[in-house]
Amino acid sequence: MRRASPVVGRLAPSPTGLLHLGHARTFLCAFWSARAAGGRVLLRMEDLDAPRVRPGMIDAALRDLAWLGLEWDAAPLVQSHGLPRLQAAVAELVRRGATYPCVCSRAEVRRALSAPQAGEVEPRYPGTCRERFPSLEAAERRAGRAAGLRFRVPDGEVEIRDAFAPPARYDVARDSGDFVVSKRDHTPAYQLAVVVDDAFQGVTEVLRGDDLLPSTARQWHLQRALGLPHPRWIHLPLVVDDAGRRFAKRADDLSLAELRARGVDPRAVVAWAARASGMVVPERVTAAQASAAFALESVPREPVRCDGQTLARLFAARG
Numbered sequence: 272m273r274r275a276s277p278v279v280g281r282l283a284p285s286p287t288g289l290l291h292l293g294h295a296r297t298f299l300c301a302f303w304s305a306r307a308a309g310g311r312v313l314l315r316m317e318d319l320d321a322p323r324v325r326p327g328m329i330d331a332a333l334r335d336l337a338w339l340g341l342e343w344d345a346a347p348l349v350q351s352h353g354l355p356r357l358q359a360a361v362a363e364l365v366r367r368g369a370t371y372p373c374v375c376s377r378a379e380v381r382r383a384l385s386a387p388q389a390g391e392v393e394p395r396y397p398g399t400c401r402e403r404f405p406s407l408e409a410a411e412r413r414a415g416r417a418a419g420l421r422f423r424v425p426d427g428e429v430e431i432r433d434a435f436a437p438p439a440r441y442d443v444a445r446d447s448g449d450f451v452v453s454k455r456d457h458t459p460a461y462q463l464a465v466v467v468d469d470a471f472q473g474v475t476e477v478l479r480g481d482d483l484l485p486s487t488a489r490q491w492h493l494q495r496a497l498g499l500p501h502p503r504w505i506h507l508p509l510v511v512d513d514a515g516r517r518f519a520k521r522a523d524d525l526s527l528a529e530l531r532a533r534g535v536d537p538r539a540v541v542a543w544a545a546r547a548s549g550m551v552v553p554e555r556v557t558a559a560q561a562s563a564a565f566a567l568e569s570v571p572r573e574p575v576r577c578d579g580q581t582l583a584r585l586f587a588a589r590g
């Protein structure tokens with residue numbers, strides 16, 4: 272099904288570590304999906320997670336993406352350069368009464384819970400600071416410390432329609448509670464930044480790993496609160512290793528920089544990612560050449576296994 276308006280896809284790496292084969296596959300699919308529809312592709316560096324963003328990582332990510340043969344149709348948007356835009360969106364949420372100040376530390380949120388929750392990185396926020404302070408300034412004065420802002424999540428489930436993943440219902444209020452949109456250091460938080468910058472860049476299609484599905488429901492709520500359109504979401508299963516574990520951005524994982532340093536032909540990496548995504552392509556192919564072979568219906572529904580044999584073959588594919 273083709274949409275009447277032109278597709279605008281995006282590549283949005285977080286420069287907190289080296290990019291690996293899992294990223295390569297997701298970014299290539301995002302590129303292919305937009306290009307196969309005759310659309311544009313934009314690049315955004317999600318570098319707001321200050322303590323985890325290491326110097327040089329933006330340049331490293333740019334080199335990796337260019338090495339893969341990915342192309343983007345405008346200058347990259349670096350999120351940290353657009354703080355006034357993001358802060359204006361936070362102010363708009365405050366004006367609409369969609370937020371409240373919160374002075375809780377992470378440790379306090381954890382202690383406030385009767386039992387720790389398994390599988391959740393962030394503990395559910397129990398609403399401690401709801402209706403507690405009239406303003407951010409008052410909260411900081413009264414508490415004698417910095418305050419962030421949380422989004423008041425409306426009660427009830429939302430259904431997230433995805434062009435690939437099965438439809439799913441999420442109850443954000445129940446599962447994660449009111450979430451942070453402005454951190455205690457007064458910088459915009461991740462979910463807010465994604466939503467505002469997707470709209471700012473005119474992104475119509477968001478293709479990413481299905482580990483981000485739970486984030487999607489939070490973004491859905493923020494889009495509604497800010498009067499922004501929902502993009503077409505496409506969440507693909509991740510790339511996993513021999514043991515079925517997801518590739519993560521750890522130093523010991525296989526990075527694209529390492530493949531490049533060892534002289535691997537990027538066209539072999541592209542061909543691997545394409546075939547793992549149900550595409551029929553030659554053994555070596557550029558990202559642009561492969562675009563026409565992409566069809567979302569042909570992408571396998573299960574995680575892509577990148578085992579030792581696959582890696583050995585990739586390492587043998589010298590340029």
Ligand SMILES: [Zn+2]
Pocket residue numbers: 372373374375398399400
């Ligand atoms: Zn609080």
